[in-house]
Amino acid sequence: MRTGWRTAACARLGLALGPRRVSRPKLARELVSKLGLAMALAMALGLAGMPMLGCMDGRSDVAFADEPAEGGNAVNTQQLPDSSFIYDTSIGDLAQADSYYDNQTVQVVGEVVGDGIRSGLDDRHQWITLSAEGDSSTISAYMTSEQVMKIDTFGRYGARGTMLQVRGTFHLVCPDHDGISDLHAEVVTVVSRGEEMPDEFDAKAFVPGVVTVAAGLAMLGVFYWLRERQR
Amino acid sequence: MWQRFTLYDVRVIGHYLGVLVLFSSLALLVPFVTAVACQEWKPAAHYLLAIGVALIVGVALRFLRIEPGRLDRQQALAVTGFAWIVLSFIASIPLYLSGHYATHLDALFDCVSGMTTTGASVILDLDHLSNADNMWRFMLHLMGGFGLIVVALSFGLFGKRVGASLYMSEGRSEHVVPNVVQTTQFIAKIGMGIILVATVILTGLCLIIGMEPLRAFLQALWLSVSGFTTGGFAPMSQSVMYYHSFPIEVVLMLVMLVGSISFVLHAEVWKGRVAVFFRDLEIRTMVLWLAVVTCVFAASLSASADFSNLPAMLRRGLFMVISAFSTTGFQNITTNQLETSLTSGAFLVLAMLMAVGGSGGSTSGGIKFSRMGIIAKSMVSTIKEALAPDSARVVVAYNHVGRRVLTPDIVKEAMTVFILYVVTYAVGALVGIAHGFEAAPAIFESVSMASNGGIVSSLATPGMAPTLEVFYIVQMWAGRLEFVTLIALAVEIAVSLNPKKWMVRR
Numbered sequence: 001m002r003t004g005w006r007t008a009a010c011a012r013l014g015l016a017l018g019p020r021r022v023s024r025p026k027l028a029r030e031l032v033s034k035l036g037l038a039m040a041l042a043m044a045l046g047l048a049g050m051p052m053l054g055c056m057d058g059r060s061d062v063a064f065a066d067e068p069a070e071g072g073n074a075v076n077t078q079q080l081p082d083s084s085f086i087y088d089t090s091i092g093d094l095a096q097a098d099s100y101y102d103n104q105t106v107q108v109v110g111e112v113v114g115d116g117i118r119s120g121l122d123d124r125h126q127w128i129t130l131s132a133e134g135d136s137s138t139i140s141a142y143m144t145s146e147q148v149m150k151i152d153t154f155g156r157y158g159a160r161g162t163m164l165q166v167r168g169t170f171h172l173v174c175p176d177h178d179g180i181s182d183l184h185a186e187v188v189t190v191v192s193r194g195e196e197m198p199d200e201f202d203a204k205a206f207v208p209g210v211v212t213v214a215a216g217l218a219m220l221g222v223f224y225w226l227r228e229r230q231r
Numbered sequence: 232m233w234q235r236f237t238l239y240d241v242r243v244i245g246h247y248l249g250v251l252v253l254f255s256s257l258a259l260l261v262p263f264v265t266a267v268a269c270q271e272w273k274p275a276a277h278y279l280l281a282i283g284v285a286l287i288v289g290v291a292l293r294f295l296r297i298e299p300g301r302l303d304r305q306q307a308l309a310v311t312g313f314a315w316i317v318l319s320f321i322a323s324i325p326l327y328l329s330g331h332y333a334t335h336l337d338a339l340f341d342c343v344s345g346m347t348t349t350g351a352s353v354i355l356d357l358d359h360l361s362n363a364d365n366m367w368r369f370m371l372h373l374m375g376g377f378g379l380i381v382v383a384l385s386f387g388l389f390g391k392r393v394g395a396s397l398y399m400s401e402g403r404s405e406h407v408v409p410n411v412v413q414t415t416q417f418i419a420k421i422g423m424g425i426i427l428v429a430t431v432i433l434t435g436l437c438l439i440i441g442m443e444p445l446r447a448f449l450q451a452l453w454l455s456v457s458g459f460t461t462g463g464f465a466p467m468s469q470s471v472m473y474y475h476s477f478p479i480e481v482v483l484m485l486v487m488l489v490g491s492i493s494f495v496l497h498a499e500v501w502k503g504r505v506a507v508f509f510r511d512l513e514i515r516t517m518v519l520w521l522a523v524v525t526c527v528f529a530a531s532l533s534a535s536a537d538f539s540n541l542p543a544m545l546r547r548g549l550f551m552v553i554s555a556f557s558t559t560g561f562q563n564i565t566t567n568q569l570e571t572s573l574t575s576g577a578f579l580v581l582a583m584l585m586a587v588g589g590s591g592g593s594t595s596g597g598i599k600f601s602r603m604g605i606i607a608k609s610m611v612s613t614i615k616e617a618l619a620p621d622s623a624r625v626v627v628a629y630n631h632v633g634r635r636v637l638t639p640d641i642v643k644e645a646m647t648v649f650i651l652y653v654v655t656y657a658v659g660a661l662v663g664i665a666h667g668f669e670a671a672p673a674i675f676e677s678v679s680m681a682s683n684g685g686i687v688s689s690l691a692t693p694g695m696a697p698t699l700e701v702f703y704i705v706q707m708w709a710g711r712l713e714f715v716t717l718i719a720l721a722v723e724i725a726v727s728l729n730p731k732k733w734m735v736r737r
Binding site for chain 1: 270271272275276278279282283284285289298354356357359361362439440446468472474476537542544546547563564565567572693
């Protein structure tokens with residue numbers, strides 16, 4: 001009984017007790033140092049959270065983060081290894097899914113491509129197309145307009161779209177949307193921001209084209225000259 | 232005795248092919264201008280190069296015979312047959328350079344699919360394709376949908392003397408007006424008018440769903456072209472499903488329906504002869520066929536757990552039926568749903584719809600309602616003859632722009648083409664099966680290619696087996712030319728390749 005309270009306290013504070021015997025003064029010193037560390041951490045977190053109060057107007061990326069990232073960073077780098085839900089799957093898997101995946105919670109990562117398509121007449125929800133990296137498979141994700149606001153770039157020619165991690169319910173044939181195959185987003189997190197990559201004008205790239213067109217036009221001129229001579 | 236090509240024929244054919252290739256250099260200006268306007272400099276360089284190559288190849292072919300003279304029927308068949316594949320090779324240059332194709336054969340597959348208005352695509356990462364490359368894909372639909380020869384004739388490329396034989400060789404025999412060039416111009420005017428109206432409506436709808444103005448306009452234009460020419464390419468990888476808009480689907484269904492009706496009947500309605508439209512054999516066959524097949528399709532869907540509710544059945548089912556019968560190939564369900572969620576019966580019905588296709592003289596592919604109607608009338612005739620007294624002479628008539636009497640020649644032509652289609656569907660299915668695929672998707676894909684339907688299951692994918700890909704290219708090509716032109720061409724080439732037979736005919 002005398003060691004019971006000590007075991008419980010040590011377990012809470014993360015101390016390895018094991019079979020070794022620890023003297024009471026030493027244990028007391030360890031407890032004091034751990035409590036001090038915990039209080040310091042709590043204060044630091046409190047201070048870090050204070051600026052959040054100023055972001056309640058709904059415009060901040062952090063305010064929309066369903067799972068708050070560290071500091072003011074909307075890119076949550078800790079999301080990828082998370083596996084605390086049913087399926088960590090790929091868009092390619094969902095594009096070839098059978099009934100096994102139907103109505104299951106899944107999580108996919110993909111690039112946002114195309115446009116945000118308004119769903120219905122109200123602006124509460126939008127359709128987003130997520131494209132898998134490395135293959136051509138895509139999936140429609142149904143999400144709130146607040147979640148869509150996290151997207152800074154839609155992928156298209158000359159633009160790499162925002163990489164999103166979307167957790168939600170997959171429907172092979174969605175009963176709410178007339179039988180479409182979709183993903184109803186619940187948690188949307190930005191993995192990496194998009195990027196505009198417009199073509200830069202390079203005169204050298206046009207040289208083969210200019211040469212062939214000039215040669216073709218010269219040949220055409222010769223052809224018409226020969227034809228006129230034959231007539 | 233088989234006809235064969237002489238050296239003179241080859242030179243004349245080469246000259247006229249050169250005319251068409253030169254015309255393709257003009258068509259390539261459209262994506263080039265698009266690229267420059269959208270500041271897409273890499274595609275602009277690719278299209279400039281393709282224009283140059285088309286100019287060089289075109290003029291080189293024309294040098295084969297500087298003064299070619301008039302085309303005869305045999306040469307016209309060859310020009311038409313080769314035009315589709317030669318132009319596809321030229322067209323594949325900029326698309327392959329775009330970096331969106333695994334192999335050059337994939338780019339060629341897409342070009343043949345675009346030209347023949349099949350609509351099957353093996354492109355990679357379509358959602359990042361440039362506006363210029365997309366414009367070119369839909370230009371292929373536009374040229375192929377109206378018919379390369381029709382487009383060329385309407386521009387007067389072949390002059391006034393060589394029109395009729397070329398026009399007939401592209402699977403068309405009906406004239407809206409007596410003059411072939413005027414007929415082709417009329418076809419072009421009707422088509423462009425419908426595409427313009429559809430583009431305006433679809434642009435508005437795309438703006439409503441939240442697309443940017445330029446993207447809304449371009450995608451509306453491309454969808455209208457693809458819908459009316461019953462092509463099937465879409466600017467986004469999710470096809471029509473991408474827009475999540477029932478009004479857009481309704482407009483596209485109407486455009487596809489209009490595109491699947493003969494241009495001759497369009498002209499009759501244009502002239503105010505609406506009764507001719509409703510009495511027509513093709514229209515009556517279409518209504519009967521669609522009524523029966525839609526009921527079967529609905530019954531089959533009812534048996535599935537997923538699509539048995541009414542909204543899903545109406546929205547997804549009706550769209551897919553119209554897309555399949557018009558041989559367009561737009562999809563508002565995923566390929567995965569096609570294979571896993573539809574019942575096998577519904578899957579087969581879609582294949583049958585593509586196999587039969589739309590009206591003759593329209594942009595649709597497949598066997599065509601006119602032939603199905605004539606075969607049905609032939610059966611009626613046979614039964615009447617069996618029941619009639621020996622002294623009676625049985626006459627069976629039908630309406631197709633006026634009253635016509637069913638003759639053995641008409642029935643023979645319809646039966647020949649019908650059998651050729653069915654044999655090609657079967658052979659294509661066997662080729663798919665030989666490549667290790669399941670029977671049902673192999674049949675579906677074969678029908679889709681030969682009928683220029685374009686709804687695909689899982690066989691036509693990027694980097695597929697080259698043998699299968701080449702076979703599908705031939706199927707699309709043969710189906711678009713309704714076999715006779717291509718078979719005649721193949722026989723003539725085979726006969727002509729015998730060196731003993733080479734002689735100057737003229």
